[in-house]
Amino acid sequence: MSELLSRDDFRTALENAIKGKSANKSPFSLAWAGGTLSREQLARWAENHFHYVGPFADYLGYVYARMPAQHVEAKDFLLANMYEEEIGGDRHTDLLIRFAEACGTSRERVTDENNMSPTTRALQAWCYAVAMREDPVVAVAGLVVGLESQVPSIYRKQTPTLREKYGFTDEEVEFFDLHIVSDEIHGERGYQIVLELANTPELQARCLKICEVGAQMRLLYTTALYNDYVAVQAEVEEAIAA
Amino acid sequence: MPQVVFHKNGQTFTDEVKANTNLVVRAGIKQFPFPHLKYQCGMGKCATCACEVLAGGDQLPPPNWKEKKQLGDRIDGGWRLACQLWLDHDIELRQDDPACT
Numbered sequence: 001m002s003e004l005l006s007r008d009d010f011r012t013a014l015e016n017a018i019k020g021k022s023a024n025k026s027p028f029s030l031a032w033a034g035g036t037l038s039r040e041q042l043a044r045w046a047e048n049h050f051h052y053v054g055p056f057a058d059y060l061g062y063v064y065a066r067m068p069a070q071h072v073e074a075k076d077f078l079l080a081n082m083y084e085e086e087i088g089g090d091r092h093t094d095l096l097i098r099f100a101e102a103c104g105t106s107r108e109r110v111t112d113e114n115n116m117s118p119t120t121r122a123l124q125a126w127c128y129a130v131a132m133r134e135d136p137v138v139a140v141a142g143l144v145v146g147l148e149s150q151v152p153s154i155y156r157k158q159t160p161t162l163r164e165k166y167g168f169t170d171e172e173v174e175f176f177d178l179h180i181v182s183d184e185i186h187g188e189r190g191y192q193i194v195l196e197l198a199n200t201p202e203l204q205a206r207c208l209k210i211c212e213v214g215a216q217m218r219l220l221y222t223t224a225l226y227n228d229y230v231a232v233q234a235e236v237e238e239a240i241a242a
Numbered sequence: 243m244p245q246v247v248f249h250k251n252g253q254t255f256t257d258e259v260k261a262n263t264n265l266v267v268r269a270g271i272k273q274f275p276f277p278h279l280k281y282q283c284g285m286g287k288c289a290t291c292a293c294e295v296l297a298g299g300d301q302l303p304p305p306n307w308k309e310k311k312q313l314g315d316r317i318d319g320g321w322r323l324a325c326q327l328w329l330d331h332d333i334e335l336r337q338d339d340p341a342c343t
Contacts, residue, residue, distance in 0.1 A: 089283030170307045178285040181325055185270030185284065192271065 005204055007195050013204075014145055014194065017211040026222035031230060033157050035165030039103045042166070044229040046100035047109055051116040052123050052221065054093045056148075057082040062131035063139045074140070074193045081144075081186050092182075095175035102172040119224035126217050134210065137197040140190055141207035146214025149187025152180045244329050249296070249336040250278045259329065266291050266325040280337060284325050286312060291324040291337075298333035 005013060028045070031037050037045075064078040085092050100110045109115055116124075130142045159176040162168045170177075198207045243258040246265065257274040259265075266284050269276040281291035286308030295302070299320055305313070309323045324335070 084284070089285045089287040174285075181264060181267060181284045184264070184267045188267070188271040 002201055004199070004201050010195060010198070010204055011191060013208055014141070014191065014211055017208045018146060018150060018215045026219050026226065028222040028226035028230065029154065029158070031226065033161055035161055037166075037230065039166070041229050041233070043100055043103035043105035045225055046096060046103060047105060047112075047115045048117055048120040048221075048225060050093060050096055050100070050110045051113055051120055052127070053096070055124065055127070056143075057085045059127045059131040059143055060085075062128070063136050063143070066132075066139075067136040071136075071193075071197060074136075074197060077189045077193060078140075081189075084182055084186075089178075090174075092175065092178065095178060099168075099172055099175050102168055117224055117228050119221055119228075123217050123221040130210065130214075135203065135206065137194060137203060138206045138210050141194045141198070142210035142214045144186060144190030145194055145207075146211040147218055148183050149190060150215070150218065151183040152187065155179050155183075245332045246275065246329065247297075247332075247334040248275045248278060249334070249338075251338050253278075261330050263329050264325065264327065265329070265335075278337075279324060280339075281325060286323055286326050289313065289323060292316070292321055293324050293335040293337045295320045295322055296334040296336055298331055301331045302327060302333075 028037075032042075032045075060078050060082050064075060064082070067075050067078065069075070097107050097110050101107065127143060127147075130139050134142065155176045159173055159180070162173045162176065163170070194207055198204045243260060244263065245256065245258050248255045255275060255278055259268065259274070265275055265279055266281045268274060269279045269281055270284065279291065279293075282288045283290070286306075289312040292313060299322070302322065305317050305322065306326055309326055310317065312323060313321050324337075
């Protein structure tokens, strides 16, 4: 890419970079939306998801520290995002644990990092690496635009299913409801920062690439959840039946 | 596109928004009704975004469990939590600061 894209063209390019690898298309997301997962499988999801989203404020903390002081709005956004994740209302991970408990697992199991899959560990490590090593604008593109902004569209599909097909109560699925509003704000603010601060063709190209990689990482993570917890169980059941 | 009329401390602000819009999300990204709409948690826990619906309330879905919990009897007076509403139609709302009520 040799020329600077206009804001509108850059936004479209960012959206397209994410769209191709959206986690909405992963087999785990499709099984979830189809209502075919067991509570046990949803519990495994929660035990993994905690270790991906739990440190989100930590990831952003590294980006905040490395964001140049003159980018006041961007720094304020990162700080507000961290605050909202942790202490703005209920701590978001506490709501995830409430859902996990409704699925039959425990706070102790969820917070125990030994219960995450190697792929979840890879996604968490990738998030830390991006936060610590990338240009802070590129890191916002990867973590906020590439990952966080996908969440509302995923949860909009998954939340009604949790109530209607899996029989969870409103309070048990509050984690998902909440993210439809808060991540929509965070994702959109992330777009505004990236559109404003990625002001060279090189930075724009790096933002586009990291959005694509971030979406790939999330797809890899959810696909691995399917392979580790759904496909494996199906194979065991088939073997028993045979 | 839905038209939103927003009354705040005796002033009136009007703008159009896209269909399926949440006003707290809009305020969060610094678009109308920013900076007039007060909100905080964005998750139906604090009721900072509570608004009195003056017109268009009949087209909203019934209050959800969070609104019932936070607003109690105020629901009967036409109050709703803006963070819980996704708008597809015209609406008129009022949110005054306590000193101005």
